[in-house]
Amino acid sequence: MTVADSVAPLARAVLGDQVPVGIMCWDGSRSGPPDAPWQVRINNRRGLRRLLWAPNDLGFARAYVSGDIDIEGDLLAGLDALEEVADPTRGPGVQIDGNTKKALARAALRLGIVGPPPKPPAEEMKPVRGRRHDKARDAAAISHHYDVGNDFYELVLGESMTYSCAYWDQQADDVTAAQFAKCDLVARKLGLTEGMRVLDVGCGWGTFALHAARQYGAHVVGVTLSQEQADYASQRMVDAGVGGLVEIRVQDYRDIGDGPYDAISSIGMAEHVGDVMLATYAADLFALLRPQGRLLNHAISRRPGPPATFSKTSFIDRYVFPDGEILPLATMIEALEGSGFEVRDVESLREHYALTLRAWVRNLEANWDEAVAHSSAGRARVWRLYMAGAALGFEGNRLGINQVLAVKCSDRGRSDMPGTRAELMRSA
Structure with a gap:
């Protein structure tokens, strides 16, 4: 089974059956429509490990900011497409339920990405001491x-x-x-x-x-x-x-x-x-x-x-x-x-x-x-x-x-x- 085959069910669980995004993986495999407005390129296992430890918008952001995941194509057009399948009150983004978490765990074992959480990118704000808004x-x-x-x-x-x-x-x-x-x-x-x-x-x-x-x-x-x-x-x-x-x-x-x-x-x-x-x-x-x-x-x-x-x-x-x-x-x-x-x-x-x-x-x-x-x-x-x-x-x-x-x-x-x-x- 290719990396894309393992990742595709997770994308469908998050975005629905009509995934408006192409997915390309480090082994050369791909899934999703080839003519999608933008493509997500998963460059390495660390990108998926970031999502494993933070299966939400923070994990995706860490993977993208660090370069472990790339977004190719017209970003705004791609987000417009995601808007069509997103929660109308929350907009596009990862929304994880129990079944998705189980699928993520199975994919993690299959892909060999289980491991310690990667260090956040340098651009992430470090925790600040003090009372909020002092x-x-x-x-x-x-x-x-x-x-x-x-x-x-x-x-x-x-x-x-x-x-x-x-x-x-x-x-x-x-x-x-x-x-x-x-x-x-x-x-x-x-x-x-x-x-x-x-x-x-x-x-x-x-x-x-x-x-x-x-x-x-x-x-x-x-x-x-x-x-x-x-x-x-x-x-x-x-x-x-x-x-x-x-x-x-x-x-x-x-x-x-x-x-x-x-x-x-x-x-x-x-x-x-x-x-x-x-x-x-x-x-x-x-x-x-x-x-x-x-x-x-x-x-x-x-x-x-x-x-x-x-x-x-x-x-x-x-x-x-x-x-x-x-x-x-x-x-x-x-x-x-x-x-x-x-x-x-x-x-x-x-x-x-x-x-x-x-x-x-x-x-x-x-x-x-x-x-x-x-x-x-x-x-x-x-x-x-x-x-x-x-x-x-x-x-x-x-x-x-x-x-x-x-x-x-x-x-x-x-x-x-x-x-x-x-x-x-x-x-x-």
């Missing part, structure tokens, strides 16, 4: 994800160096234009004008801070926990001639004490806060705003339901966003309102994030060799797999992305906000 642990988690080399991120994100959902308006014909359109959308919602004092929480590489200073004449303080981001953003402001208007700090949002600010932007940062700290996050930002000041909170959300448990077998938690937590939109709104904010506008950009992620995947694949040279083959594989999977998550409505505009009313309840959304979008 300052030191948050800083370590941020460093794992963002301090992987600015050159690498430039290849993936493009000229804008913006790592959040873009806004694909009618004028945006590529991801760079769409990212600057997003920056302007945020600026208009915040009502930015010359001389305003703006706090950008989780400023990344400084794209919104640069836009607010250069296009609106705002004075901006940007904070991040990533030293590499801060160094890049600070030099970027100098190069753009707005160094006198923008200050970039390596600082936790819980340590900011120089309010009041006229406006606060939080773009793609709240996902790192965590449910247990969400009330603190909202209260701290409320305290930093002047009366009638606005907050724009741009964050990923998940569908309503019981809170997800922190899985030790999660690819995303181990490789991508350690300690990250995606919360329902209602949870975010409740926290903001509970701290004293009045929520004035909510806009979903779900389809926009799918387009953004697909653009990032194209950038990475088009610059693959250079991306590997700037980081590692494993790191590039992590980003390719997670961004492609996330695109499907947004397209399948398992994930959402929302801009929530809130205001700190005066003691008399005055918001100083435009009366209509049309006026709001013209206010700048």
